[in-house]
Amino acid sequence: MDNIAIARVLREIADLLEIKNENPFKIRAYRNGADIASNHPHDLAALDETGLREIPGIGKDLAARIREIAETGDAGFHRELVAEFPPTILDLLNLQGVGPKTVATLYRELDIRTLDDLERAAQDGRIRALRGMGTKKEALILKALDERKRFAGRHLLPDAHDAAAALVSHLRERAPEAVVEPVGSLRRGCDTCGDLDLLACGAPPSLIDDFVEYRLVERVLGQGDTRSSVRLAGGFQADLRLVAADSRGAAMQYFTGSKAHNIALRDRAIGRGLKLNEYGLFRIGKETRVAGEREEDIYGALGLDWIPPELRELGGEIEAAEAHALPRLVDVADLRGDLHTHTTETDGKDDIRTMAEAAKAAGLEYIAVTDHSRSLAMANGLDERRALDHAARVRAIDAERIGVRLLAGIECDILPDGSLDLADDCLAALDLVVVSVHSAFNQDRQQMTDRILRAIEHPHVDIVGHLTGRKILRRPAYALDVEAVVDAAARHGVALEINCQVDRLDVNDVHARLARDRGVPLVISTDAHSRTAFGRLRWGVLIARRAWLEPANVLNTRPFDAFRASIRRNRRGAA
């Protein structure tokens, strides 16, 4: 049982307890446990009860449940709940406007167990007959059922950025005197976004009208004096909140989240006789305001350094801020090179020189040309002869000193048995070797782990590309013991890539932070297949920032010569 599977059981317990109208704090404890499990870098199944209880938020009961799930695949407590309620009713919870109380009523009064049951009941007019419900609620349910079919789930980060930017500029035109900006998961740099949260400070109330009249609004979910939610064409939900200009810092803090970070911060406020909400930080009793205009002042009044949004996930940032020990996070401007690019020699769209010029225009000092190897036939992958000829062409252009330095590299396939796709003498003759998995994704966890470990042990390997193979919103990562791979990378001085393809962002923030903690160097690379792709370094940088990476943790922040000296093949005494 991996952490995701453990998290799923805990989350289902929380949802079912909520439908059962149990103690809300018990529900929160389970939900918190699920969050801890899904974000924990180590396998919880490998920890004993004592080890589990050392994790804040995991106590006696949760530790026992997690052990039980790890050993048997399920928990007796979970089975008892499922016997009480059919698990299919959890689907109902995902509908906009349907919460646990409604689900419980629907099940108790009308024996509604599935989305189909619910649709029939709404169509037959049986919902409106229930106490506390009416025709509007019934219509809302039908609407939510319809939208669920069309807009499922989350969106890629860059899509969310584009949609938010267009909406922000619409609002800024209507209220030039106001400060309008994205908050929420967008500001925290999460790798997917569920909705767009926008904050407007010092705007007239009429901005709410301008918001709901935006040309892409398909449905208004709610509209009041200070906030509104809409559904946009394309599936985004957008939320706008208005506050006075002098509450901007408090509101930004509040609406940036994360939820867990905010709860911890408000808890800290209470401990100091203060109350924190979106309008400011107040002294309880006297109701005087201590801070509110600037985020820095909110954190400062709570005895903390200002915390960058990407770190606000309750992953130790509050303790670090208290100790003045927050990292100086890596920034796009720190990056000097890109170590994963393709050309027309395999499946790229542009030739070596065009890619080099584009990298230079993007402000980079060096790139590695890393076309595919032989076994990726679909991409016209290179055999040894072509790889060396291609390397000679790369070096010839580099010798012209065109303003960006070039490394002759390869993205070499890791074959299913863990051997590499090109001969050792060829790999030894290149400047940089990135190795990646492009085949046999369905190997079991042990096979895949052994496969990648074997590749890392190969003396000519410098970097592992897109380690987990995930395609965001399309396919999950393959089964892999990431911790074992990270430890091997640390032993052999191999770097891990943060791949900037917008649907990869692989490794993710959790794994990158684990790598940092174990002393594994990282690189942030575009995997560019055309001259337009260098701009996407910014997405990888967000992952790096969420992983607490400083410039020193990222090899391609170094100048060209220092970078070359830092990769495995060029280090003295490298394994």
Added chain:
DNA sequence: GCCGTTTTCGGCCCGACTGTTTTCAGTCG
């Protein structure tokens, strides 16, 4: 269910909006 420099018991984050109600419960973020 978790937790402890007020506490091993008694706390646990906060507010806006909607619909169905005549004062509030449910949902959401």
